[in-house]
Amino acid sequence: MEFEESGIGEECGVFGCVAAGEWPTQLEVAQILTLGLVALQHRGQESAGIVTCNGASPPTYITHKGMGLVSTAFPPEALQKLRSGNLGICHTRYSTTGLSELQNCQPFVVDTLHGKIAVAHNGELVNAHALRKKVMRHGVGLSTTSDTELITQLLAFTPPMEELDAPDWVARIKNLMTETPTSYSLLVIFKDVIYAVRDPYGNRPLCIGRLVPISKLHKGDTEGWVVSSESCSFQSIGARYYREVLPGEIVQISKHGVKSLSVVPRPEGDPPAFCIFEYVYFARPDSIFEGQMVYTVRQRCGRQLALEAPTDADVVSTVPESATPAALGYAQQSGLPYIEVLCKNRYVGRTFIQPNTRLRQLGVAKKFGALTDNFAGKRVVLIDDSIVRGNTISPIIKLLKEAGAAEVHIRVASPPIRFPCYMGINIPTKEELIANKPEFQNIAGYIGADSVQYLSVEGLVSAVQEGIASMHKISSNNSSNRAGHCTACLTGKYPVELDW
Amino acid sequence: MEFEESGIGEECGVFGCVAAGEWPTQLEVAQILTLGLVALQHRGQESAGIVTCNGASPPTYITHKGMGLVSTAFPPEALQKLRSGNLGICHTRYSTTGLSELQNCQPFVVDTLHGKIAVAHNGELVNAHALRKKVMRHGVGLSTTSDTELITQLLAFTPPMEELDAPDWVARIKNLMTETPTSYSLLVIFKDVIYAVRDPYGNRPLCIGRLVPISKLHKGDTEGWVVSSESCSFQSIGARYYREVLPGEIVQISKHGVKSLSVVPRPEGDPPAFCIFEYVYFARPDSIFEGQMVYTVRQRCGRQLALEAPTDADVVSTVPESATPAALGYAQQSGLPYIEVLCKNRYVGRTFIQPNTRLRQLGVAKKFGALTDNFAGKRVVLIDDSIVRGNTISPIIKLLKEAGAAEVHIRVASPPIRFPCYMGINIPTKEELIANKPEFQNIAGYIGADSVQYLSVEGLVSAVQEGIASMHKISSNNSSNRAGHCTACLTGKYPVELDW
Amino acid sequence: MEFEESGIGEECGVFGCVAAGEWPTQLEVAQILTLGLVALQHRGQESAGIVTCNGASPPTYITHKGMGLVSTAFPPEALQKLRSGNLGICHTRYSTTGLSELQNCQPFVVDTLHGKIAVAHNGELVNAHALRKKVMRHGVGLSTTSDTELITQLLAFTPPMEELDAPDWVARIKNLMTETPTSYSLLVIFKDVIYAVRDPYGNRPLCIGRLVPISKLHKGDTEGWVVSSESCSFQSIGARYYREVLPGEIVQISKHGVKSLSVVPRPEGDPPAFCIFEYVYFARPDSIFEGQMVYTVRQRCGRQLALEAPTDADVVSTVPESATPAALGYAQQSGLPYIEVLCKNRYVGRTFIQPNTRLRQLGVAKKFGALTDNFAGKRVVLIDDSIVRGNTISPIIKLLKEAGAAEVHIRVASPPIRFPCYMGINIPTKEELIANKPEFQNIAGYIGADSVQYLSVEGLVSAVQEGIASMHKISSNNSSNRAGHCTACLTGKYPVELDW
Amino acid sequence: MEFEESGIGEECGVFGCVAAGEWPTQLEVAQILTLGLVALQHRGQESAGIVTCNGASPPTYITHKGMGLVSTAFPPEALQKLRSGNLGICHTRYSTTGLSELQNCQPFVVDTLHGKIAVAHNGELVNAHALRKKVMRHGVGLSTTSDTELITQLLAFTPPMEELDAPDWVARIKNLMTETPTSYSLLVIFKDVIYAVRDPYGNRPLCIGRLVPISKLHKGDTEGWVVSSESCSFQSIGARYYREVLPGEIVQISKHGVKSLSVVPRPEGDPPAFCIFEYVYFARPDSIFEGQMVYTVRQRCGRQLALEAPTDADVVSTVPESATPAALGYAQQSGLPYIEVLCKNRYVGRTFIQPNTRLRQLGVAKKFGALTDNFAGKRVVLIDDSIVRGNTISPIIKLLKEAGAAEVHIRVASPPIRFPCYMGINIPTKEELIANKPEFQNIAGYIGADSVQYLSVEGLVSAVQEGIASMHKISSNNSSNRAGHCTACLTGKYPVELDW
DSSP states (O other): OHHHHHTOEEOEEEEEEEEOSSSSOSSOHHHHHHHHHHHTGGGOOSEEEEEEEOOOSSOOEEEEEEESSHHHHOOHHHHHHTTTOSEEEEEEEOOOSTTOOGGGOSOEEEEETTEEEEEEEEEOOTTHHHHHHHHHHTTOOBOSSOHHHHHHHHHHHSSOGGGSSSOOHHHHHHHHHHHOOSOEEEEEEETTEEEEEEOTTOOSOOEEEEEOOSSGGGTTOOOEEEEESOTHHHHTTTEEEEEEOOTTEEEEEETTEEEEEEEOOOSTTOOOOEETHIIIIISOTTOEETTEEHHHHHHHHHHHHHHHSOOOOSEEEESTTTTHHHHHHHHHHHOOOBOOOEEEOTTOOOOOOOOOHHHHHHGGGGTEEEOGGGTTTOEEEEEESOOSSSTTHHHHHHHHHHTTOSEEEEEESSOOOOSOOSSSEEOOOGGGOGGGSGGGGGHHHHHTOSEEEEOOHHHHHHHHHTTOOOOOOSOTTSGGGSOOEEOHHHHOOOSSOOOO | OHHHHHTOEEOEEEEEEEEOSSSSOSSOHHHHHHHHHHHTGGGOOSEEEEEEEOOOSSOOEEEEEEESSHHHHOOHHHHHHTTTOSEEEEEEEOOOSTTOOGGGOSOEEEEETTEEEEEEEEEOOTTHHHHHHHHHHTTOOBOSSOHHHHHHHHHHHSSOGGGSSSOOHHHHHHHHHHHOOSOEEEEEEETTEEEEEEOTTOOSOOEEEEEOOSSGGGTTOOOEEEEESOTHHHHTTTEEEEEEOOTTEEEEEETTEEEEEEEOOOSTTOOOOEETHIIIIISOTTOEETTEEHHHHHHHHHHHHHHHSOOOOSEEEESTTTTHHHHHHHHHHHOOOBOOOEEEOTTOOOOOOOOOHHHHHHGGGGTEEEOGGGTTTOEEEEEESOOSSSTTHHHHHHHHHHTTOSEEEEEESSOOOOSOOSSSEEOOOGGGOGGGSGGGGGHHHHHTOSEEEEOOHHHHHHHHHTTOOOOOOSOTTSGGGSOOEEOHHHHOOOSSOOOO | OHHHHHTOEEOEEEEEEEEOSSSSOSSOHHHHHHHHHHHTGGGOOSEEEEEEEOOOSSOOEEEEEEESSHHHHOOHHHHHHTTTOSEEEEEEEOOOSTTOOGGGOSOEEEEETTEEEEEEEEEOOTTHHHHHHHHHHTTOOBOSSOHHHHHHHHHHHSSOGGGSSSOOHHHHHHHHHHHOOSOEEEEEEETTEEEEEEOTTOOSOOEEEEEOOSSGGGTTOOOEEEEESOTHHHHTTTEEEEEEOOTTEEEEEETTEEEEEEEOOOSTTOOOOEETHIIIIISOTTOEETTEEHHHHHHHHHHHHHHHSOOOOSEEEESTTTTHHHHHHHHHHHOOOBOOOEEEOTTOOOOOOOOOHHHHHHGGGGTEEEOGGGTTTOEEEEEESOOSSSTTHHHHHHHHHHTTOSEEEEEESSOOOOSOOSSSEEOOOGGGOGGGSGGGGGHHHHHTOSEEEEOOHHHHHHHHHTTOOOOOOSOTTSGGGSOOEEOHHHHOOOSSOOOO | OHHHHHTOEEOEEEEEEEEOSSSSOSSOHHHHHHHHHHHTGGGOOSEEEEEEEOOOSSOOEEEEEEESSHHHHOOHHHHHHTTTOSEEEEEEEOOOSTTOOGGGOSOEEEEETTEEEEEEEEEOOTTHHHHHHHHHHTTOOBOSSOHHHHHHHHHHHSSOGGGSSSOOHHHHHHHHHHHOOSOEEEEEEETTEEEEEEOTTOOSOOEEEEEOOSSGGGTTOOOEEEEESOTHHHHTTTEEEEEEOOTTEEEEEETTEEEEEEEOOOSTTOOOOEETHIIIIISOTTOEETTEEHHHHHHHHHHHHHHHSOOOOSEEEESTTTTHHHHHHHHHHHOOOBOOOEEEOTTOOOOOOOOOHHHHHHGGGGTEEEOGGGTTTOEEEEEESOOSSSTTHHHHHHHHHHTTOSEEEEEESSOOOOSOOSSSEEOOOGGGOGGGSGGGGGHHHHHTOSEEEEOOHHHHHHHHHTTOOOOOOSOTTSGGGSOOEEOHHHHOOOSSOOOO
């Protein structure tokens, strides 16, 4: 809940689709892409873009981008325009900065010596600044502040001399991967192929699905292939989960199927660094990472929290909706009954009200109603998924106490956030993080709770890693199949050296 | 859940506010009204309107209406325009017909011989057709199909002759109440007063709240009075629940306070007829009717359902979010563990996708993700709040079975709907209701469930009425303080004779 | 030119169409109406509305209204919605007040005891205030400030008692005409008929056209009938001018043709009072009133002005575009060469620029460019159609002088406006009119001209009346065929007594 | 007139402004730019863009672009956003292709090794195709089809090696000019300077103005400098015409004033090639090119036409508004009286009407009304500025004949267009041009005129060149001060070799 309010956000979600079999396809690729975007909408609500391609020689690319939710950004005429695609990629974007202009929206399409490519990207290049200088020193002008434009220019540029007749895109992508270690999950269309790429540290998620016929008649067929930041998008389009793209892997997806082209290794000894906050907050609970359902991991965090921070209380509840799995896990482990204490008004959006004193003091009240009769006179354990700035949980506690709660104990299903992220997550400045403020010494008093306890870093890591199945079958003695997670925002230990 | 999908809907929500104390007030009446509307948004998302009034002699009324959600309908300049109000009323509206034009939106303001009045209305006049004829026979033209315009003309007209100097609005409102027995909860502004009126059968809800100072300094003060279809709106504006408007009661709300002017009785022997579906579906769970929280009633329905329809199963779950209280009640009573099986994509709105075969077959899948690991191999009891047409629950069952549920048993926390409503609820035609179709004989087979059972009418009524406290203190030997609920859509027994 | 800038404006234009022959018609009535509106757009740019009717029993009316120009107010889906009409009326509206809301837009449709009627109106009822009181005293509420709603209620109301089975609309319209003498040109649809009505003083224009087949094959046929504020609309839809509606006349237009039902006389001795400013400014130059083309009248005003106010100068020019006919007339009469001195930037609309000192001083310059080489060193006679406030012509004179004009003499092709209009024309307050200010004594000095002269009232009246042919053939010894024009804004002599 | 209808259009207009004196300036640069754009709106109505820059080190650039007219594209918040500029450039664009997306809109801003530059461009690079290949061969991806992006990349790229510390923009611009001979008028911002560049052939116009104080107090001061495609924009912002940018000249405009940096010569023997259609059609009549007012040239074309193609007729008239100067010239030379025959409905825009047979046949009628009484029974010479496809003049002739013209003789004030333009003018395909069709042999019969005659190429060239003053003072024995005009679309003789 706190994440949502705190302006923390991931930069984006990516999705792609290739129709299998003969082209022009009967599959409505543009519709699949749109539904895929809707299913990834929680990863970015600021803008959305789709590029479809007919896959011909030379290919025709059609682009539509728009501000706002997918439903706003893609009116019927936009979908009509995109209809002729046999393959395509799309992107949904989150941005908290003023740079949220249409021209920064992905995917990017650029014309190169060998024809057009389209690129969509989730992540943030740790060495973007140095790479920009390098590209510009070569005489290239950059028209946006986007890492994606930088990637397209690196792909267009590297190394162009020796391959004038036909481009070697795999070599170019590998070259890009040696220029920058992380973080990126990348989709690149060239003509009739999507290249799906995950950085060697696997910092951002990416997985592949198989579109199966809906009707029972053609049970064995494959209608197409999809690739997505999260598997939650597969169900909504009738696709089956196929596999993850491995850290460092370049996968080629075409009408002929899925083919692993290469796995670029990490530096000797470096473990993978999949962002642990994908589990804690960003991902939809029905997505699968590393063989396990996100919901299950969150529930396990709740159980672990009950072990680490038991409470003498009457009931357990949640700050809806993101903390609910952890709250149910806490209830199961602790044996306390699970109840609902807050009712969410789902229509609270941006109402254009000038805040005055009265309204500022009411704050969160317009978003939640207290289900008074459920907890009046009781001691409540309230589970939240995180506390970032501390200014959202405070009015909730006040609301519950005014409505009659005897005690309110806050249990947080993740450790305190203390450090910035340079790999694609928008985190408030160090100064704004409650865990770095003097008030944190008496956090319970500060937010008005009877007690506050957080999950430990070790507890979080073990809750995440205990469920990871042995999923990595391509090269079993490769470091890429070790489990490993980036906890930099909690510990300050970054997976690569930062050279700002 | 089925309600939401089925196009069933209540016609509207009403809200009003009067600033207490000296005018011009410091209270931002327009902001209070807007927040009140947002809190009632679940009662109507099609259009919204606010009228504010300065309460002077002659009064100035300012109106703004707009299509869509409150956040869309009220841009900053609209709120600015409305700022000068010392009192005001507002309205949010649901409409499934083509007549959803701005000119049908409430509140209505009309100029009468004695000055302007503003009217907002929730309900539907059972004898609207006859009343229209009567008004037009008098030589009045009606420019909309709205009952609210009809009410304003009846108030303007009746009986004008004998009171040329000063209007007797209470007499006029009483006269209106003798012309039409139900259903209406009505707010009328005349100059510096809001008249809050509930029909003699109390078919639609209406309650009063007291705006208290947010800061602790002025603890004893009253900053204003509000009146609302539901008490859930009070919390979001810092108001305390005061009391319900009684069936048949006319209450005057002014800066001097709240005053009961009259209680128009029902015909001898008729019980009240508060719409039972306010409890089952329409109201927000944190609202209070007849002294009890709606959430508690729904939970009690779940318990009762567990008694009436026990199941040999492993887990209990809900179709989020409306059926959750009933599911928790069922779990508590049955002793089965409560889990979550579906994850809702809250961003699914109206995407402009032409439905083709594939997408039609996928149907609900874009709205829900299955939390597979929670229920794979298990026998699931799935609680829904209603089954109206039967075409929404069917794909959910399919989704769960494909994701590995061993069995899916549907338990519905309300009885089958079989009859039309003439009192303000939009219900599909008799032919469209699944309970009136031949398929209903084998409903489980039709929707693909392993079993289906509904709550009985008696079970619903007892779950509702057992919690009703003795709330009616104005005249204790009056029939208006008996409990009584309209169950016409379930039983065909209408509270008044229908004369269409 | 000054009119345009000064905020003077007529309230509206009305237009109607009935398809001839069998219904459903092949004629695209909604398209004809839209084109008719576009041709009357100069009479009002604030909002537009169309009502079409299928003419069946009972009739179905379809309404669309929108703010702004016809092209904005009528998107394709609106036209689609209106397509089923066999007849229809429409309206375009000008408003300078804050009351420019959609609900004040015409046409109005009301349901009466005898079914629905639709009404569109150009004009302003001189006794509107008293009529509103009368209607409200009868117990009718009025929901707008519009005269048109008042007219619909008067038609619905008057006299309803004696004709319960079938309405006598002619009697009702006559009754309306006895209640209010002027000013109105009115279109009323009832079922399959349009009643076209002009007030007894003929203050506002109204004329009838015949839709002829475009293809040569059906030369004798009539495809339909149209009725319009101005005949300029006929050409754009392929209609031929048929005749004017006479002052006081009620004409019935149906698929069977045009039929004069009645001519309501003026009080004995009162001449007609057609608004003389229709000739001077409002009407499009290709429209025909009283048998003469407006352009010709304006040219005659220019000739008359040359006789009344000759100038010792080198060239004659115009403030484009409205003063051009008068300038050409002045040139012809005076023998001076006609040249162009100003080039109009037709793209100057509402640019959202905060006026600062620089821009205020530049003023009109962004609207006109000086054609310097045409007049440098020359003495220019500049013809304008009117001077209202005097603040528009002043920067034009400055512009010309700075660009090198030796002298600038202003000749105005109409007399000074000194009095308010109560019959539908929006005129600045008496205090704002330059002719009522002390500066008027030295108007040339005030606006920076070398001399200023106006056309005399007598000159204007004779320029208008000398061309009026004997058009009135229906009843030749009736006073309605005398020429007579309202010059109240110039002389203060109003055609009827004012009783505010 | 025909141009307007025929979809012929120039690609754009450019405008720039630098505040003189101390920065931050009091001058509202963003307002000046907006007004400049409005004055150039006739050169492109499809989209508009403004970039302002604070001129600091490093500079901050603020960009706003929007579709449609300036008034639509620049709402108040956009202007607010741009306010901090001390200098800026802007662009208005015309596009007939589907590529009219926001991302193709100018100005373009790119980040280079030496910081950001902003570029606006009017024209079309004759060797764009080869240049794109060259840039891409260097490894640069191009994200639009726009020549402007190509120019920015050429400027970013060329030659980057030797000047790593400080960029030599003049060398880079010169290098660009050697890469491509024509056509471009270019504005480039780098930090605190605008470089104004015109191609060596001077194909597109560009001139400089000086912003003078409006108030008389500071008469000697310069408030700023402006640069514009046309001088018509100067008047509307209070600027004085200063001089043209010469063919091949690079001018630096800064707060310190205007400085000529270089004049890049044409190949020996090549005359300048200023587009002759700027005189004939594109430019606003009050603009000045080569020392003469456009209006005067058009009038001279009309006189020449009267000499070349005299007519035995009664009156001369114009197709308003663009042909009016030529018509007045024809009337003066021929001695025939000048009258108006057509009244233009200035509100005819895009009405969303599905064309059916009736409306197609009516065609132009909705745009013009016939001023019948002015020409009934007379022989009319109608002057038009061009005939491109021949389908616009035809219905006008029909309109006049049906309204009673005895004869209609068409005289065209320019020669027939027969060839495509590769230098920035959008001309229909060769096949669509009426002059290349068999029907052209009997053009009078084809369009329904009594006779048709065109101005000769020689007549046009002499009408243009006879008024050119000796303007070129920088280097008087340089070929850049010879007069010379591109007549390629009339003669097929292109100023440079085409190498597609």
